[in-house]
Amino acid sequence: MEKPISDLSENEAQEELNELKLLIWSADRLHHTHDISEISDGAYDREKRRLKELVDTFPKLRPQAEKILDSVGAPAASGFGKISHAIPMLSLGNAFEDGDVADFTKGIRNYLGQSADQSLAFTAEPKIDGLSLSLRYxxxxxxxxxxxxxxxxGEDVTENARTIADIPQVLTGAPEILEVRGEVYMSHADFATLNARQEEQGGKSFANPRNAAAGSLRQLDAEVTRARPLRFFAYSWGELSEPLAKTQFEAIERLSVLGFQTNELTALCTSVEEMIAHYRRIEEQRATLGYDIDGVVYKVNDMALQARLGFRATTPRWAIAHKFPAELAWTRLEAIDIQVGRTGALSPVARLTPVTVGGVVVSNATLHNEDYIQGRDNKGEEIRGGKEIRVGDWVQIYRAGDVIPKVADVDIRKRTGNEIPFAFPTTCPECGSEAVREEGDAVRRCTGGLICPAQAIEKLKHFVSRKAFDIDGLGAKQLEMFFEDTDLPIRTPVDIYRLEQRDGENLAKLKNRHGWGAQSAENLFAAITQKRRIPLGRMIFGLGIRHVGEVAAKDLALHFGSWADLAAAVDLAREAALAHRAADLAEEKERQAAAAEGRRARIKETRDLEVSRLEVSASARESWEDLIGIDGIGATVGLSLSDALANVEERSVIDALVHELEIEAPAAPAQESPVAGKTVVFTGKLEKMTRDEAKARAEALGAKVSGSVSKKTDILVAGPGAGSKEKKAQELGIEILDEEGWLARIALL
Structure with missing residues (x-):
């Protein structure tokens, strides 16, 4: 079984995150664009929840997890027109245990600054397993x-939606603008009838009601949709010209009055105990409801509190989905393959005799790392009772939202003697370079860098991905074609922008092979030209630097304002970065030595001694502290940036790329804000609002929030208990405000 998050080392957590990077986008595409559910929605969501727990427990890993955690759905299919949502359609965070629900409510109270005895109500409703739809009136x-x-x-499915009986065409008494959101689904009885009819007519049967509903709604011919028995539950809304009600529960009742089908199992709960009890009642009725659900959704009832709580990158703070339990199955391990990721990590993947787990056919599963295969963690301690996993073994598959399921256990009683122990490679299977496992790291990595085709192609795919450069017409398939092309190779991002500059003979070849016509080639060149102008944050994210996720890239862009300033700061901080790494290594050695001798490690003394041995200039130290002091950045991202820009080959590619681009600086903050453009640090206890809320308000007003005090700090907001940060601010002559002074400054008092 999976190790608890609290038992993982940072390296093990890093490995879990790496296992998902190459797989989650494929799962999104299959599920949302092609209506194929290789894994269930519950399985997919569970893995995202595991990642969320990882980055909560290991904050240094947060930047590189942003791309996965920010994933919502997939791009609209090309057969439909596209409609931009006035208000994004976000996904929900997940809970899998009763304790997660308690943590959810506790987190809300903490954010709002509420005590446990203050009233806080939630709605609880079944989570329908269907296809999300937004209807604008x-x-x-x-x-x-x-x-x-x-x-x-999203895809424009207006004409198809008009064929669904549960969707009113005209509303009486509705707001002038009303976007109703809900789930298109198919009942079990209608699903059975449809599949029987499909078989009679020689058509394709559907795997489950969710796929049937999604495939039916997304027909290019609306008459096909009309012939399918689709239904619709309304449970939310997008843009409104006026509020529906003051509470979630009353708003749902209003939707019912307007003529929408709403779920009768929706209940109002005033405590965690009531929420869990209602979850149990719905779970007991699950098999007899007549339609598929995969959990229960809880939402803060008070709409004013919902507005105050707001949103994270892809999920609302005021809602969560309490999912139903995971499932297990046994099958044979046929082979173990090694995949090489963008950062060079060698990840073992189990190839299995296909087995159905909860309605999903599973043929691949992760094996984490070489220690996991051997039956131990990266500290050498036993897991699974020390049982080694061998090719040919009977293994237990654990599918709890896994983008790729996990091998949880092995049944050694079924061994015949023909099972083969797996020797983890010490060279990269893609390029033959040495694969090194650094001390204390659970991951073995290829040292080939850009000469490794697996790393190079994955970096290119990341570069053109949706949240990076997003070059239309240049996806994974096209990149793989160009990567292998000897006439028009694309091996690094800068090659993309030099493609059209190649000689006419090669361009002629492009226009007459690989399925490219003259017009499609011209369209590609136009798309590339369009993306020569790129926001700084997207450019930084697109470089694919380890640990630098989308949020970290935006934070870096906002702080430095230009690539030249960021690169100069990182170069200047190089000495200090090396000193920091040396101190980390000394700390790890001291910890290991202390553990071996049965004593406590003197970590601080070791770090101070190591740093003192290295001569670091004041300017380097100041630049380093400024870099890692950016809220949400820290030493892990700082070291990654430093390593990337110090790598001669990688820096050469980046510099050449920058020369081809017009990089847009972040938008200037609103001038009317009294703190626009200023760097603010919060320290001590805040009594009027929580730290998260204070940070969100400051950033909304155009301020930069930093985690440490430096010469670049403009304002220190110091609450009771402020310590070294306040002292340093005094020494530097930085303006210091108490909480009331800060609120007065931003006109909230």
Whole structure:
């Protein structure tokens, strides 16, 4: 079974995150664009929840997890028109245990600054396993219907939506603008009838009601949709010209009055105990409901509190989905393959005799790392009772939301003697370079860098991905073609921008092979040209530097304002970065030595001694402290940036790329804000609002929030208990405000 998050080392947590990077986008595409569910929604969500727990427990890993955690749906399919959502259609965070629900409510109270005895109500409703749909009404008439898509842009399925009986065409007494959101689904009885009819007509049967509903709604011919028995539950809304009600529960009742089908099992709960009890009641009825659900959704009832709580990158703070339990199955391990990721990590993947786990056919599963295969963790301690996993073994598959399921256990009683122990490679299977496992790291990595085709192609795929450069017409398939092309090779990002500059003979070849016509080639060149102008944050994210996720890239862009300033700061901080790494290594050695001798490690003394041995200039130290002091950055990201820009080959590619681009600086903050453009540090206890809320308000007003005090700090907001930060601010002559002074400054008092 999986190790608890609290038992993982940072290296083990890093490995778990790496295992998902190459797989989650494929799962999104299959599920949201092609209506194929290789894994269930519950399985997919569980892995995201595991990642969320990882980065909560290991904050240094947060930046590189942002791309996965921010994933919502997938791009709209090309056969439909596209509709931009006025308000993004976000996914929900997940809970899997009763304790997670308690943590959810506790987190809300902490954010709001509420005590446990203050009233806080929630709605609880079944989570329908169908396809999300947004319906826009203007002056009471249905204007359009759109799928979730990638959360920002969905498919225009208006004519198909008009064929669903549960969707009113005209509303009486509705707000002038009303976007109703809900789930298109198919009942079990209708699903059985549809599949029987499909078989009679020689058509393809559907795997489950969710796929049937999604495939039916996303037909290019609306008459096909009309013939399918689709239904619709309304449970939410997007853009409104006026509020539906003051509470979630009353708003749902309002939707029912307007003519929408709402779920009768929706209940109002005033405590965690009531929420869990209602979850149990719905779980008991699950098999007899007549439609598929995969959990229960809890939402803060008070709409004013919902507005105050707001949103994270892809999920609302005020709602969570309490999912039903995971499932297990046994099958044979046929082989173990090694995949090489963008950062060079060698990840073992189990190839299995296909087995159905909870309605999903599983043929691949992760094996984490070489220690896991051997039956131990990276500290040498036993897991699974020390049982080694061998090719040919009977293994237990654990599918709890896994983007790729996990091998949880092995049944050594079924061994025949023909099972083969697995020898983990010490060279990269893709390029033959040495694969090194650094001390204390659970991951073995290829040292080939850009000469490793696996790393190079994955970096390119990341570069053109949706949240990076997003070059239309240049996806994974096209990149793989160019990567292998001897006439028009694309091996690094800069090659993309030099493609059109190649000689006419090669361009002629492009236009007459690989399925490219003259127009498609011209379209590609136009798309590349369009993305020569790129926001700084997207450019930084697109470089694919280890640990630098989308959020970290935006934070770096906001702080430095230009690539030149960021690169100069990282170069200047190089000495201090090396000193920091040396101190980390000394700390690890001291910890290991202390553990071996049965004593406590003198970590601080060891770090101070190591740093003192290295001569670091004041300017380097100041630049380093400024870099890692950016809120959400820290030493892990700082070291990654330093290593990337100090690598001669990688820096050469980056410099050449920058020369080809027009990089846009972040938008200037609103001038009317009294703190726009200023760097603010919060320290001590805040009594009027929580730290998270204070940070969110400051950033909304255009301020930069830092975690440490430096010469670049403009304002220190110091509450009771402020310590060294306040002292340093005094020494530097930085303006210091108490909480009331800060609130007065931003006009909240």
């Amino acid at each position: 203007e002056n009471g008439r249905l204007v359009h219907g759109a799928t979730r898509g990638d959360g920002s842009t």
